[in-house]
Amino acid sequence: KQEVTQIPAALSVPEGENLVLNCSFTDSAIYNLQWFRQDPGKGLTSLLLIQSSQREQTSGRLNASLDKSSGRSTLYIAASQPGDSATYLCAVRLGNSGGSNYKLTFGKGTLLTVNP
Amino acid sequence: DGGITQSPKYLFRKEGQNVTLSCEQNLNHDAMYWYRQDPGQGLRLIYYSQIVNDFQKGDIAEGYSVSREKKESFPLTVTSAQKNPTAFYLCASSLQREYEQYFGPGTRLTVT
Numbered sequence: 096k097q098e099v100t101q102i103p104a105a106l107s108v109p110e111g112e113n114l115v116l117n118c119s120f121t122d123s124a125i126y127n128l129q130w131f132r133q134d135p136g137k138g139l140t141s142l143l144l145i146q147s148s149q150r151e152q153t154s155g156r157l158n159a160s161l162d163k164s165s166g167r168s169t170l171y172i173a174a175s176q177p178g179d180s181a182t183y184l185c186a187v188r189l190g191n192s193g194g195s196n197y198k199l200t201f202g203k204g205t206l207l208t209v210n211p
Numbered sequence: 212d213g214g215i216t217q218s219p220k221y222l223f224r225k226e227g228q229n230v231t232l233s234c235e236q237n238l239n240h241d242a243m244y245w246y247r248q249d250p251g252q253g254l255r256l257i258y259y260s261q262i263v264n265d266f267q268k269g270d271i272a273e274g275y276s277v278s279r280e281k282k283e284s285f286p287l288t289v290t291s292a293q294k295n296p297t298a299f300y301l302c303a304s305s306l307q308r309e310y311e312q313y314f315g316p317g318t319r320l321t322v323t
Contacts, residue, residue: 099253126309138217138301139254139314184254188309197242197261197308198269201253 097122099187101202108175109210116170116205118185123166126190129199130159130170133182142183143170147190175209182206214238215315217302222320224296232287232318234302243285244303244312247271254301260285261308289320296322 098121108114118128127146131139143152143159145168151160158171172179186199215236224230236243245257256269260279274293279285285304289296302315 129311131314136299136317136319138215138316139303141311141313144311186254186312197244197259198256199254199312201255203251203253 097187097189097200099185099200099202101183101185101205103205104203105206105208107208107210110175110177112175112209113171113173114175114207116172116183116185116207118168118170118202120166120168120187120200122187122189123163124190125163126188128159128161128168128188129186130157130168131184131186133184133204135182139184172207175207177209177211180207180209215302215304215313217300217315217318219318220316222318224320224322226322227291228322229288229290230296230320230322232289232300232302232320234285234287234315235283236285236302236304236315237283238304238306238313239282240304240306240313241282242305242308242310243279244305245269245275245277245285245287246301246303248299248301248317257287257300259308289322296320 129144130142145161156173161168182204184204185202218233246254258277260266276288300318303312305312
């Protein structure tokens, strides 16, 4: 059974700092990995999707990396801003061909606070 | 303006009543999903539909039912058999099952 862990559970940084959020998963046979942002009381916003064949994806100040063999992904946020404050969720999709690659397994998230 | 809509945003019900949560998408996506989110837990999959008139149980389907009569719509009914229905419910869709998932704004259900 795939398990996804996100460390730390909460992180507080001053504005302007670069930071890294971590995601680890137990089954390395993944199809892809998706990073989301969730603001309080809101739905999830997709940030980046990394396919299993890719090592990293970039969007603006965000960079996500994937090391399948070690079961890890990181989300790097450059020059953090107060508007980046939110919960960041990592989700993994298994890669087996048995028909279950629809399913995303989510971590519990990292609550990020960027202080002005 | 493409996206996923969920209604209502807040829903209150008495114990023992069934309640239906709405989810509509105009993204022309084939696959749709229902998740439940509880404090301190990751999202958990309730039901999944790959195409119209087809759906499969997720990890926590007991006490829930769905229908998929139209591509755009995937309503979720929370029945009285669901033992702990108070939660935040999220609907999602993807072009096909292995593609990027997009989420709606969620419905917060409170049952007393």
